[in-house]
Amino acid sequence: MSTSSDVLEAMPAAGDCAYGMHDSTVIKHIGIVLYDGFSLLAAGTLAEALHVANELQSEAADHSLTYRVNLVSARGGTVSCSSSMSVWTEQLAGGKFDSLDNLFVAGGSGVARASSDDNLIELLRHVSGKSITITAMGNAHMLLSAAGVGPRDWPSMTQDIRLESTAETVSKHERDQALMTSLAFVKKDLGADLAMRVADRLDSGGGLSLATAFEEMYDTTLAEKARAAAHWLVLNCAKPISVVDAARMSSMSERNFLRLFKREIGVTPSKYLLRARLDLTCKLLESSDLPVDKIARRTGLSNGERLSKLFRKEFSMSPTEFRARSREKR
Structure with a gap:
C-alpha cells in the first residue's frame, strides 16, 4: 500500500488528466486545504482512498465518476506538515473556487496556529458562501469554527470509531478517522458496495476492521x-x-x-x-x-x-x- 506522501506527490496538477479517465466519465474536483502543521497521514489517507475509488471504478464497465484531487492552501507554494515534510500546493483563490465540488480541510497539530491565520480564515469564509461542500477532517473543525462555518458532517459518519485494542496511537486514530470520512464520502457518491471495496483495499489489518465497521454503519x-x-x-x-x-x-x-x-x-x-x-x-x-x-x-x-x-x-x-x-x- 502506498504511503501518504507517495499518494500526495502522485496527485495530478489542475490541468493534467487523472487516472486514465474515459470521455464519458464525470470528473469531481476535490480540494484538500493544507497549512503548516497539517496531518500528512490524514490528508494522504483521504487522497489514497479517492485514488483507490478511481482504480476500482476504472475496472467496472459502468465507470461513471473520477475524483481529481488538488492540494490547496491560502497562499500556495510549499506547505510543511506536522512531521516536517513539505508538499507543493496551489493557491486557492479566484476562479479556483468555481472548479471545486468538495473541499476537505485537513486536521493536524498546527490547527490552533492556523486558526489565527487571517488569510486562511477569510478564504474559508469565502468558500462557505459558495455552493461547495466543506468537510472538516479530525480537529479541523476548529478552523471552520474560527471562520464561522457551521459543522457539515456526513450523516453516516461516526466520530467514535470502536477499536479492539485500547493501545490507540494518535497516528492510527488520525488514519482511521480520515478513512471513515473518506468512506462516507465515497458511499454518498458511488454507493456502499464500492465504499466497502475501498475499505477492504485499505484496511491495515490492525485493531479496527474498516470494512466491518463501515458495513455495520451502513446496515x-x-x-x-x-x-x-x-x-x-x-x-x-x-x-x-x-x-x-x-x-x-x-x-x-x-x-x-x-x-x-x-x-x-x-x-x-x-x-x-x-x-x-x-x-x-x-x-x-x-x-x-x-x-x-x-x-x-x-x-x-x-x-x-x-x-x-x-x-x-x-x-x-x-x-x-x-x-x-x-x-x-x-
Missing part, C-alpha cells in the same frame, strides 16, 4: 431507511401507490428495495402494504356505515369485489360479517 442506515419506507406505506396506503413508488421514495432500485425491506421488516413491501390497507379497512368497517365498495376505494383496494376476496382469504369471513361481529363486541 444501520439501511435499517432506518426500511423503517421509514414502512411508515410511508402506512401513511399512504389509502392512495393508489405501489412498491415501485416506495422504492423511488427510498432512492433505491426496486430489486434492492425488495431485498432490503424483506430483510429488515420481515415481509415483502406488497404484503406490508396489503396489511396496512386491510387494517384501515377494518377500522372503517368498525367505525362507519360506509358501503363496502366505497370503503374499498378509500383504502386503495379498488372495489368491493376485490376487497371481499381479500377479506375472506385473510380473515375467513366477509367484510359485512366482520362489521357485524365487531359491533356485537361493543
Whole structure:
C-alpha cells in the first residue's frame, strides 16, 4: 500500500488528466486545504482512498465518476506538515473556487496556529458562501469554527470509531478517522458496495476492521431507511401507490428495495402494504356505515369485489360479517 506522501506527490496538477479517465466519465474536483502543521497521514489517507475509488471504478464497465484531487492552501507554494515534510500546493483563490465540488480541510497539530491565520480564515469564509461542500477532517473543525462555518458532517459518519485494542496511537486514530470520512464520502457518491471495496483495499489489518465497521454503519442506515419506507406505506396506503413508488421514495432500485425491506421488516413491501390497507379497512368497517365498495376505494383496494376476496382469504369471513361481529363486541 502506498504511503501518504507517495499518494500526495502522485496527485495530478489542475490541468493534467487523472487516472486514465474515459470521455464519458464525470470528473469531481476535490480540494484538500493544507497549512503548516497539517496531518500528512490524514490528508494522504483521504487522497489514497479517492485514488483507490478511481482504480476500482476504472475496472467496472459502468465507470461513471473520477475524483481529481488538488492540494490547496491560502497562499500556495510549499506547505510543511506536522512531521516536517513539505508538499507543493496551489493557491486557492479566484476562479479556483468555481472548479471545486468538495473541499476537505485537513486536521493536524498546527490547527490552533492556523486558526489565527487571517488569510486562511477569510478564504474559508469565502468558500462557505459558495455552493461547495466543506468537510472538516479530525480537529479541523476548529478552523471552520474560527471562520464561522457551521459543522457539515456526513450523516453516516461516526466520530467514535470502536477499536479492539485500547493501545490507540494518535497516528492510527488520525488514519482511521480520515478513512471513515473518506468512506462516507465515497458511499454518498458511488454507493456502499464500492465504499466497502475501498475499505477492504485499505484496511491495515490492525485493531479496527474498516470494512466491518463501515458495513455495520451502513446496515444501520439501511435499517432506518426500511423503517421509514414502512411508515410511508402506512401513511399512504389509502392512495393508489405501489412498491415501485416506495422504492423511488427510498432512492433505491426496486430489486434492492425488495431485498432490503424483506430483510429488515420481515415481509415483502406488497404484503406490508396489503396489511396496512386491510387494517384501515377494518377500522372503517368498525367505525362507519360506509358501503363496502366505497370503503374499498378509500383504502386503495379498488372495489368491493376485490376487497371481499381479500377479506375472506385473510380473515375467513366477509367484510359485512366482520362489521357485524365487531359491533356485537361493543
